[in-house]
Amino acid sequence: MAGLRRLLASCMLLGVLHKAVHTADFPPPCDSTIYCTGELLHHVQMAKIYPEDKHFVDMSLRDPIDKIMKRFTTLLKGSPKGQVDRNKLLTLINTHFNPPGTEFEVWEPLDWQESPEFLNDITDLELRSWAADLNHLWKSLGRKISQTVEDEPYRHSQIYVPHPVIVPGGRFREFYYWDSYWVINGLLLSEMYDTARGMIENFLYMVDRYGFVPNGGRVYYLRRSQPPFLTLMMESYMESRENMTFLRENIKLLEKEYDFWMTNRSVSVAQGGKNYTLNRYYAPVGEPRPEAYSKDYELAANLTDGDKQLLYAELKSAAESGWDFSSRWFYGSTNTLLDTKTGSVVPADLNGILCQVEKTMAKFYTDLNMPDEATRFLNALRQRLEAVQAVLWDDDLGVWLDYNVDDGRRNPNFYPSNLVPLWAECYRDSAVVEKVVSYLERSRALSYPNGLPTSLNATGQQWDLPNAWPPLQHMVIEGLEKTQSKTAMDIAFSLAQKWVTVNYHAYKEYKAMFEKYDVEGDGKPGGGGEYEVQLGFGWTNGVVMQLLHLYRARLTSAAVSISFSGIMFALPVLLIALWV
DSSP: OHHHHHHHHHHHHHHHHHHHHHSSSSSOOOOOTTTTSSHHHHHHHHHTOSSSTHHHHTOEESSOHHHHHHHHHHHHHTSGGGOOOHHHHHHHHHHHEEOTTTTEEOOOOTTOOSSOHHHHTOOSHHHHHHHHHHHHHHHHHEEEEOHHHHHOGGGOSBOOOSSOEEOOBTTBOSOBTTHHHHHHHHHHHTTOHHHHHHHHHHHHHHHHHHSSOOSBSBGGGTTOOOSOOHHHHHHHHHHHHOOHHHHHHHHHHHHHHHHHHHHHSEEEEEETTEEEEEEOOOOOOOSOOGGGHHHHHHHTTTSOHHHHHHHHHHHHHHHHHTOOSOGGGBOSSSOSGGGBOGGGEEOHHHHHHHHHHHHHHHHHHHHTTOHHHHHHHHHHHHHHHHHIIIIIEETTTTEEOOEETTTTEEOOSOOGGGGHHHHTTOOSOTTHHHHHHHHHHHSGGGGOTTSOOSOSOOOSOTTSTTEEOHHHHHHHHHHHHTTOOHHHHHHHHHHHHHHHHHHHHHHHHHSSOBSOEESSTTOOBOOOTTSOOOBSOHHHHHHHHHHHHHTTTTOOSSEEEEEETTEEEEEEHHHHHHHO
């Protein structure tokens, strides 16, 4: 029966893939014959001229597309068996393309503050000095997109936005959607209110233009989004600035983004004789990702044409989740990317985030004295609370779990995302708190010295063991902290101390912040996946700043980890010496 359901789902997705190409039901396609599709993209990426495919699709054009394509067509016709010589391709690129990064202007944030107030509240002097260094990093991560990108968009894969951005760093030369939530929270602590607001306005600009926020600031990301944090970015900003005029002017765009998720990313799940509407990550585009073209193409090489399209769509859906890639999406026998079935999963974290979005939108509309709109979101929240409890909550394990609509089963494996509904307070019965805490204590996840692992499955993918990622640490820590449960709050502080310690020690060693860290050993930067670990790093800086602010009088730079009653507690070295 499960096999039949999977077959029917595959047939339906193939139909959707065909329909998506021929209709405007989904976000507008990128039809660039340079950056998104076509023979030139295929030949350049498969020639592997650059160490990674993203390099090519981030280059801007020196000449009109027609001129470039005419020269490429001549090369193609003169090549035996249609295989263009690699050196000739390189000559074409060097002649007609600019290096990545030339679409930016020199820019430094005018609202940067040397000594924002939150620094003074950090008791540990070494951590305070480190936080000051992180505050300086905003200047190095700031970018302003050149006016030429707006005037001549065809020459660029970069999407024009009107305000400067803070980018993650490294290979990520553009803004990314969910990264920016933690970046903005860090900017607000740094009192960079104009930069934070400008980034929110850029996302609102995207919603107004495209109907949703794309994965990142490139045209090749236009068919997928990322976890929907825009409303929560606005919530963070409003908590700092209380600008009701700004909220009133943009509330309908926040609602428009929510409607995108409900229209294009919802799924009906039958449970206990009742149908529930929940959401999933789902990007039905059956082509390789341009920024990872050769990897996708080679991965699917031995599949039928139909199965290739399905796999490409599943990979894009995983990229939309932000978890690209993870055993979390694997449903099959190989435990590899070939088993990726993201579109079949109703994720605990996405539905927790949307639960928080609905709660926040109801509050916004109430504050704006718009009762009909507030009622809409209160009703949506009520329905989601019921659906999350019925479909995702597992009473035996005492936690929320991803649900597979093809198999009709929950995924019992540990992921920090299982605790996102706790962070979102997406529950009615407070008794779930102690159950979730007990679940966490029983898992192996607390036994690692450097933070919560992304999974307990070592697959070589970057969203699996042994990697730990900043946003997951923050959501779990903040979720535990605000329960007001003594045990939960103890675990939260323990995790915060471990995370701050590994980040701090790595910074002292490498003079850099990284996108992810290894939970094992001495706290080196993370690894695995499709590219080398990147430094910068936007959301890492934002998360550390938030933790330093939250536990400003308790965190210490001189900490080691010890195990006590199944919970990892971090204590100052001096205290341990006295205890021994």
